[in-house]
Amino acid sequence: MRALLLHSPSAGEGGPSKDLLLDLFRKSGFDPCYCSVKDIAIVETLGQPHDLIVAIGGDGTVTRVLTHMPDRSIPVAILPQGTANNIARSLGISGDPEALVPALRDAARRPFDIAAATGPWGKHRFIEAVGLGLLARGMAEIDAADISGQEQLVCSRRKFARLLTEAEPEHLEMTLDGKELAGDFLVLEIMNISHVGPGLNLAPNADPGDGLLDVVHAHADRREALLEWLNEGDYGEEPPVDITRAKVVEVTWAGTSLRLGDNFSPAPGAVPKLTVGLEPEQACVLIPSIDTPSANHEEGRP
Secondary structure, rough: OOOEEEEEOOOOOOOOHHHHHHHHHOOOOOOEEEEEOOOOOHHHHHOOOOEEEEEOOOOOHHHHHHHHOOOOOOOOOEOOOOOOOOHHHHHHOOHHHHHHHHHHHOOOEEEEOEEEEEEEEEEEEEOEEEEEHHHHHHHHOOOOHOHHHHHHHHHHHHHHHHHHHHHEEEEEEEEEEOOEEEEEEEEEEOOOEEEEEEOEOOOOOOOOOOOOOOEEEHHHHHHHHHHHHHHOOOOOOOOOOEEEEEOOEEEEOOOEEEEEEEEHHHHHHOEEEEEEOOOOOOOEEOOOOOOOOOOOOOEEEE
């Protein structure tokens, strides 16, 4: 089985080397070829014939692979090596490459939606979420401060908690499959997976292969409950938010920060409309079955 390894060498701390990865895949019966995600020829490489594509890195690496591969019938495996690893977490994928790689041969195949947001910038594919409101604003401020690694997760959660304490909600108007929803929102996250931003499990029951977006929203009256959930609650507990599922979401956006996956856009000069939906063709992701310790929800709490 020909396996293309797309690796982010800078992801995480103490991640696997190129030589170790090639050795692990050869020992597991694969015929691997290696490409760094920083290689300018990555899109061309993705278009070459392969039986398996392996994204080795964080959410940025996984997103780049899933949104750029021209043939979505080729299965994609994920070896999480980033900081938040929201996509892998949402799929229940965790563990070291030494355990995950041998398990890929018998891994289950799962359909995976590719989302897209259309606005003044054109069309932008994403995997995680489109965010508006205080969480998006806090993440934009941390991103601008050029903080990385585990410190970025901690600072993002603390910044979100501080904004929940001090900042005013944002007025948003939207339609979800034609049904109107408007109000003053602390949080609006149009999610394709369960985890978002600094590892927050805002949509615990999201299914990234069900053909629906999970629209997570919280009005101003949820301020205290959200703060309690962030500061005292277990991240495995149900968040105090409302969730509406929809195929197409249209938002009139005139607020502060907008997050498109890992990208941020400042407030517009005019009042544009943002349309979020799912592309008709799904990808295919492999879910290996291995015994792993439960996730530590306490790590990085504000």
